Amino acid sequence: xxxxxxxxxxxxxxxxxxxxxxxxxxxxxAFEARIARGEKIEPGDWMPAEYRRQxxxxxxxxxxxxxxxxxxxxxxxxxxxxxxxxxxxIAKVQDEVGxxxxxxxxxxxxxxxxxxxxxxxxxxxxxxxxxxxxPAKTWADVTVIGFLIDAAAIVNQVAxxxxxxxxxxxxxxxxxxxxxxxxxxGHDAFIELAxxxxxxxxxxxxxxxxxxxxxxxxxxxxxxxxxxxxxxxxWKVKMASNDDMRNQFLDAYVPKIWELxxxxxxxxxxxxxxxxxxxxxxxxxxxxxxxxxxNGPCNKERLDVRKWAEEHGRWIRKALMRPEExxxxxxxxx
Amino acid sequence: xxxxxxxxVNRLRLDKNDGSFKVEEGxxxxxxxxxxxxxxxxxxxxxxCVHAPDANLALIFAKEQFxxxxxxxxxxxxxxADILAFDLEDEDMFAxxxxxxxxxxxxxxxxxxxxxxxxHTK
Numbered sequence: 001x002x003x004x005x006x007x008x009x010x011x012x013x014x015x016x017x018x019x020x021x022x023x024x025x026x027x028x029x030a031f032e033a034r035i036a037r038g039e040k041i042e043p044g045d046w047m048p049a050e051y052r053r054q055x056x057x058x059x060x061x062x063x064x065x066x067x068x069x070x071x072x073x074x075x076x077x078x079x080x081x082x083x084x085x086x087x088x089x090i091a092k093v094q095d096e097v098g099x100x101x102x103x104x105x106x107x108x109x110x111x112x113x114x115x116x117x118x119x120x121x122x123x124x125x126x127x128x129x130x131x132x133x134x135p136a137k138t139w140a141d142v143t144v145i146g147f148l149i150d151a152a153a154i155v156n157q158v159a160x161x162x163x164x165x166x167x168x169x170x171x172x173x174x175x176x177x178x179x180x181x182x183x184x185x186g187h188d189a190f191i192e193l194a195x196x197x198x199x200x201x202x203x204x205x206x207x208x209x210x211x212x213x214x215x216x217x218x219x220x221x222x223x224x225x226x227x228x229x230x231x232x233x234x235w236k237v238k239m240a241s242n243d244d245m246r247n248q249f250l251d252a253y254v255p256k257i258w259e260l261x262x263x264x265x266x267x268x269x270x271x272x273x274x275x276x277x278x279x280x281x282x283x284x285x286x287x288x289x290x291x292x293x294x295n296g297p298c299n300k301e302r303l304d305v306r307k308w309a310e311e312h313g314r315w316i317r318k319a320l321m322r323p324e325e326x327x328x329x330x331x332x333x334x
Numbered sequence: 335x336x337x338x339x340x341x342x343v344n345r346l347r348l349d350k351n352d353g354s355f356k357v358e359e360g361x362x363x364x365x366x367x368x369x370x371x372x373x374x375x376x377x378x379x380x381x382x383c384v385h386a387p388d389a390n391l392a393l394i395f396a397k398e399q400f401x402x403x404x405x406x407x408x409x410x411x412x413x414x415a416d417i418l419a420f421d422l423e424d425e426d427m428f429a430x431x432x433x434x435x436x437x438x439x440x441x442x443x444x445x446x447x448x449x450x451x452x453x454h455t456k
Contacts, residue, residue, distance in 0.1 A: 044422040075340040105383050115357045304348040311355045320387040332365050332383040333417050
């Protein structure tokens with residue numbers, strides 16, 4: 001699903017920026033020329049310290065988002081309406097967990113171990129997409145997630161798959177292929193409620209109203225407030241600005257919502273016929289940062305469930321451990 | 335403390351977590367590279383990696399991760415540590431490969447010579 005459009009950075013990273021100043025200028029120029037030519041960077045290549053740090057942050061948070069994102073949907077497997085929906089939801093949740101594995105591998109090629117990433121997730125040090133800190137109260141929430149959150153993530157992931165780091169691009173190609181099924185099954189379930197009984201339609205409208213703000217938050221704060229993304233764009237770590245991705249999403253999906261007779265809880269939402277851009281009310285960005293800090297409705301539950309799973313899975317990881325196999329540990333090579 | 339919508343989550347009694355749990359380095363085992371064969375007779379192609387305690391389990395995880403969609407007839411796994419590769423910085427040693435036309439069929443202009451001979455003997 002779920003490359004959050006917004007990747008959280010800890011404030012006060014001055015130290016790393018100083019490190020960046022110490023990169024060999026000749027190597028840096030060759031590196032930037034290679035990216036400008038459209039070549040991919042591979043794990044064994046020289047790269048600036050800041051490029052490595054930003055990529056680890058990006059890919060790691062993307063991986064966490066896949067794993068945590070499976071939780072609100074996984075909850076609904078036992079209550080999915082009907083056998084076909086249940087099968088599709090199981091398949092989707094399995095895909096998301098698989099995407100987490102692919103992404104952890106891509107991040108590991110940069111030198112951070114999977115164990116360190118999991119610990120940083122559990123301690124709250126590294127983040128995941130904010131959107132999963134909201135509850136999925138009804139089946140309609142699951143259809144809104146499956147259709148619109150996945151759609152938003154696809155906009156982000158398709159952009160990122162054209163980035164400069166080889167292992168991340170390859171993981172995303174595979175992920176985007178599987179996402180096409182997620183989007184279609186989400187759209188199908190969404191339409192079924194939208195065209196169903198008055199009660200179904202009302203349930204969907206209610207879910208849409210509650211999810212609209214988190215969806216508008218999804219791609220992150222407006223361009224005018226976000227800092228230091230120029231270098232990341234030049235290095236092809238960030239492939240599109242927050243506002244551009246948000247606009248692309250609105251352009252593709254708002255008409256698909258309106259055509260079903262549903263409404264969106266923003267009276268200012270419209271496409272400006274002169275500029276071709278979408279206009280909307282600013283979502284509450286203070287709330288967004290509060291939720292990132294850990295104060296959203298489900299932050300604690302999500303992390304507690306992950307901790308429980310790690311803690312209660314340890315015995316089987318240990319039981320399967322073959323110490324004689326562990327002599328040479330390694331990172332993925334590609 | 336935890337008031338989840340999911341009764342199964344509430345039954346986990348998550349509030350008993352003391353928050354000190356940490357995964358140990360190495361707890362997620364070793365890394366294996368995975369190679370996927372789409373049909374009999376085709377090459378195995380590298381598709382990614384899995385973490386596993388040994389090669390047998392790596393194959394099972396590889397089937398879940400890389401063999402659950404599209405055609406697949408076979409998978410290989412090999413420990414990442416056992417892959418030997420050239421340094422990427424040495425890629426210039428392959429640089430003049432395209433210049434070695436004497437290694438290519440296109441490097442030999444047979445018809446030109448035949449036509450010249452025929453024109454000459456007429």
